[in-house]
Amino acid sequence: MKTILVPIDHTAAAEHTLAYANKLAVRWPAEVVLLFCQPDAAGQPATEPELAGHEQRLRSLVERLRYQQLTRQDGRRIQYRYRLLAGCLHDHVQAEAARCAADLVVMGLEHVDCGRQEAPGNHAAAITELVACPVLVVPPGRRSLPSRLVFSTDFAALSPAVLQRLSALQEAFPGPLDLVQFYSPTERPRRRQLKQAISKAATQLSWLTTTPHLLEDDAPLEGVSEFCARHQAQLLIIAPTSAGQLLRYFDSCYTTTRAYHTQIPVLVLRSPERQPAVACCDRCAERLELERTKVVLPDYHAVRWA
Known part of the structure; x- marks a missing residue:
């Protein structure tokens, strides 16, 4: 059976991400592994009771979505596993993807990690660089599976x-x-x-x-x-x-x-x-070093503003 790893939090957008992963799991079919990471609060790691409380919230969300947005027969076919860890998602996602042999990571565009509210997409880009399998980035909103x-x-x-x-x-x-x-x-x-x-x-x-x-x-x-x-x-x-x-x-x-x-x-x-590129001379070595240290910025002049 295929495996879909779904990094999830308790935001409203996470429901849309899980609902999309559910539909995908039925079509493929695949098992869904929910990965919840609790950032340290005030320098203190999350305790076992706290993680247990988060798991109960996730289980309630799963049971609600699988029967509200899927037929009862499809909802019963999906198998779920739960992984709740203390720390940041970026610290765990690589090992967890390898641990469950994930065929696909499904995550939200606005997933918030480590208590930092960053620009949309930054988290998705960072996660994509960490895992070897394909990553599906789902924006907020209810949607059906793609046909085009x-x-x-x-x-x-x-x-x-x-x-x-x-x-x-x-x-x-x-x-x-x-x-x-x-x-x-x-x-x-x-x-x-x-x-x-x-x-x-x-x-x-x-x-x-x-x-x-x-x-x-x-x-x-x-x-x-x-x-x-x-x-x-x-x-x-x-x-x-x-x-x-x-x-x-x-x-x-x-x-x-x-x-x-x-x-x-x-x-x-x-x-x-x-x-990595190999330099053939000192001049090429300097050029390659400049390319490695150069920060790639968006080309705002190329944007076709309305």
């Missing part, structure tokens, strides 16, 4: 392992899949290479219906959001090549302006660890 999917990435640089991970999720997310590759005007000479890469990826995926799209746009992230809006996509799949690129997807300028891609679930596929 968009997969956007740099297919020319995509690892075959990422395509294998995505194919393993086909039963969970059936439906037509649009493959989208954006390129800038300066990359026009590479258009044939990019077209071959996206066509090859389409043949390696297990989806019955895949439609490749090769589009020119000097602002790919905004282009992805507009493409999803035009096609009324219900799930965006991305395979970012860096942590900075992932952070830009959830940047506050997009969540504040309610960009379309922040209003639908986003499935993040983590690429295998790339080998």
Whole structure:
């Protein structure tokens, strides 16, 4: 049986995250592991009675949601496990994902950890960097499972392992899949290479219906959001090549302006660890060191403000 790990807290948005995971668990099917982490209060770790109280609240939430939003037969089919730990989610999620052999992590966009209220998406981006399995980030709100999917990435640089991970999720997310590759005007000479890469990826995926799209746009992230809006996509799949690129997807300028891609679930596929670049001379060593220390900031000038 597949396993879905759901980091959860006691916020109102957590109900929508769990409700979405429930529907996914029925369709796949999969077991649901609820992970609750209680941050230390005033330097004191959570006690056993406190964790027991949190577990009782989670069990009550589970019983209410499984029978309110699912048929009784479907609700009974889902198996739940509970993991309650003292400390921050960031400190435990990597070990817990490995412990339960999670096939997928489902978490909310606005999950709050360690008592810090950070910009939406920051927690999701951090968790994605910690776990090896795919992470599904669900924004607040009630929604049905997706039937229209968009997969956007740099297919020319995509690892075959990422395509294998995505194919393993086909039963969970059936439906037509649009493959989208954006390129800038300066990359026009590479258009044939990019077209071959996206066509090859389409043949390696297990989806019955895949439609490749090769589009020119000097602002790919905004282009992805507009493409999803035009096609009324219900799930965006991305395979970012860096942590900075992932952070830009959830940047506050997009969540504040309610960009379309922040209003639908986003499935993040983590690429295998790339080998570090090796410098061939002192000048190259200096350049690589600058690239490693450079902070990647959102390109606010590229945002198409209404």
